[in-house]
Amino acid sequence: MIDWAPDETVWEQMYDILRKRIETGEYKARNPIPSITHLEQEFGVARGTVRKVLGKLKDEGYLRAISGKGTFVLPRHERLRRLEEGDA
Amino acid sequence: MIDWAPDETVWEQMYDILRKRIETGEYKARNPIPSITHLEQEFGVARGTVRKVLGKLKDEGYLRAISGKGTFVLPRHERLRRLEEGDA
DNA sequence: TAAGATTTGTTCGTATGTATA
DNA sequence: ATATACATACGAACAAATCTT
Numbered sequence: 001m002i003d004w005a006p007d008e009t010v011w012e013q014m015y016d017i018l019r020k021r022i023e024t025g026e027y028k029a030r031n032p033i034p035s036i037t038h039l040e041q042e043f044g045v046a047r048g049t050v051r052k053v054l055g056k057l058k059d060e061g062y063l064r065a066i067s068g069k070g071t072f073v074l075p076r077h078e079r080l081r082r083l084e085e086g087d088a
Numbered sequence: 089m090i091d092w093a094p095d096e097t098v099w100e101q102m103y104d105i106l107r108k109r110i111e112t113g114e115y116k117a118r119n120p121i122p123s124i125t126h127l128e129q130e131f132g133v134a135r136g137t138v139r140k141v142l143g144k145l146k147d148e149g150y151l152r153a154i155s156g157k158g159t160f161v162l163p164r165h166e167r168l169r170r171l172e173e174g175d176a
Numbered sequence: 177t178a179a180g181a182t183t184t185g186t187t188c189g190t191a192t193g194t195a196t197a
Numbered sequence: 198a199t200a201t202a203c204a205t206a207c208g209a210a211c212a213a214a215t216c217t218t
Contacts, residue, residue: 009201035187046203051189067188068210097205123183134207139185155184156214 014043015053022062022073032070033063102131103141110150110161120158121151 008016021027034042039050054071057063061079065071074082096104109115122130127138142159145151149167153159162170 049202065188137206153184
């Protein structure tokens with residue numbers, strides 16, 4: 001999945017993949033996505049790299065992380081509301 | 089006990105110490121070892137570090153954890169059987 | 177039945193150090 | 198120098214299983 005002779009960096013490729021999974025509904029609204037540890041293993045990358053990708057998706061309103069519980073997909077209307085209000 | 093100017097990492101040093109305690113019988117077969125919380129305090133390390141070490145010892149058949157009860161030392165013959173059967 | 181304590185299990189959050197390009 | 202990416206290690210919150218009172 002990740003291309004190690006890249007034009008794009010590893011984190012950018014992973015970002016594209018996860019955003020697609022959200023937008024296509026593979027990761028369903030209101031549900032948790034796989035844990036950081038799970039994503040580390042699936043993609044074969046380091047924790048910091050996963051966090052960088054999830055951080056960007058959170059900034060853009062796709063996800064919300066809850067400590068000790070998981071990282072959840074926001075429904076589209078919530079995402080848009082958050083972006084307007086700027087409370088990323 | 090743990091050396092903080094290490095060649096070995098903290099978790100590797102802790103792994104060596106615990107494995108020795110099992111092999112010398114300081115932690116007796118069929119008995120529970122100290123709890124994760126206790127080991128955190130004894131070694132002055134974080135929960136994640138303890139769990140990493142115990143996870144390795146479980147993979148190698150030295151220990152078996154039972155949720156809500158404790159982590160138990162497997163007798164040698166059980167350990168060897170488990171390793172042969174590959175049921176971690 | 178219920179409540180609390182203990183223990184293992186899981187998750188996110190954060191920081192530091194190293195290597196590479 | 199900066200950005201990328203890795204590994205290690207810390208802390209904290211939450212959950213589930215078990216046992217006792």
